[in-house]
Amino acid sequence: MSGVSRTGDFQLPDDIGLFAADLQSFTALPSALHAPTSRLLEQLVDEAFAEAGLDTLIENKLFPENRGDSIVFGFGSVHLPRLICPGIDAIDAALARFNERTRGKPIRARVSIHSGRVPAWGAVGDGNGKARNDLHRVLDCRQLKNALADASPHTTSLVAAISDRVYEDVVVAGYCTLHADRFTEIFATVDGKTFGQRAWLYVPRPSGNLLKGVAEVAGRESGIADTAADARNPRPGRSDPQDRSVFQFVGKGVAAVGGVHGGVRIGTDMPGHGHGR
Structure with missing residues (x-):
C-alpha cells in the first residue's frame, strides 16, 4: 500500500x-x-x-x-x-x-x-x-x-x-x-x-464467574413474589425493589449485568465503566 x-x-x-x-x-x-x-x-x-x-x-x-x-x-x-x-x-x-x-x-x-x-x-x-x-x-x-x-x-x-x-x-x-x-x-x-x-x-x-450475575438475576426472579412485601417493609441494606438490574463485581475480574426483562452483558471491575450500549 x-x-x-x-x-x-x-x-x-x-x-x-x-x-x-x-x-x-x-x-x-x-x-x-x-x-x-x-x-x-x-x-x-x-x-x-x-x-x-x-x-x-x-x-x-x-x-x-x-x-x-x-x-x-x-x-x-x-x-x-x-x-x-x-x-x-x-x-x-x-x-x-x-x-x-x-x-x-x-x-x-x-x-x-x-x-x-x-x-x-x-x-x-x-x-x-x-x-x-x-x-x-x-x-x-x-x-x-x-x-x-x-x-x-x-x-x-x-x-x-x-x-x-x-x-x-x-x-x-x-x-x-x-x-x-x-x-x-x-x-x-x-x-x-x-x-x-x-x-x-x-x-x-x-462461563464461570462471568455468569455469577446471571445466577443472581435468576434468584431474584424466582423470589419476585416477595417484592411487594419488601417494598412495604424494606430491610436495611436492601436495594430498591423497583431496580431490577444487577451488577456484581467479582474480585478483580468481570461479572454479568442484566435484568429480569432480559439482556446479559459482561462488565469490568472498575466502577464507572463496563456498561454496554
Whole structure:
C-alpha cells in the first residue's frame, strides 16, 4: 500500500486494520512445546479465517509476526466487519475443537483488534506506530486477562477486545453483523504502564464467574413474589425493589449485568465503566 499525501518529509500511511492474539500461560509450557504451540496458534487463526470467508486476508497479511506466545499482523481495513463477525467466533470455535480433540490442558487466547495509520510499504519497520502500540496494550490489559481468568477453561476458549475506534466505525455504524449490545465497555489499563483507553469486550461463550450475575438475576426472579412485601417493609441494606438490574463485581475480574426483562452483558471491575450500549 502506498501513502496518499505528504506532511513535511513523512508520507502519510493508509489506514490499516490490526490484529493480535496471545496465548494464555505460554511460558509455563515445557520448552519442547513452545515451537509447535507457536505454530498452532497461527494455524488455528488461519483455519478460522478460512471458515469465515477471509481467504483474501490470509493471503495478504501485512507485516505478519510470530512472537512465540503471540501473533500480530495488519490487513486491509475493508476486512474489519467480517474479521469481527464471524471471525472472532470462528477462532473461538477452532480453539474449542482443538481442545476437544486433544483433551489436554486447554489452549486459550486473548484477541485484540484495532485500526490506524501505520506504514505498510514492504520496508523494515512496517506496522510500527501508536496504533500498533495501542493494539498490544489492549491485548495485555488487566481487564482482558481477568476476563479469561474468571471464565471456565472448559468452556471459554477466547476473550476479545476491540478498540473504541473500531467499535464506532464498524459495529455502531452497522457494518458488522454482531450487534453493539454484545459488547461491553471496559477501560483498558496495563500494570506498570501509563496507559488507559476505552475498549469493548466481547466473550463468545461466557462461563464461570462471568455468569455469577446471571445466577443472581435468576434468584431474584424466582423470589419476585416477595417484592411487594419488601417494598412495604424494606430491610436495611436492601436495594430498591423497583431496580431490577444487577451488577456484581467479582474480585478483580468481570461479572454479568442484566435484568429480569432480559439482556446479559459482561462488565469490568472498575466502577464507572463496563456498561454496554
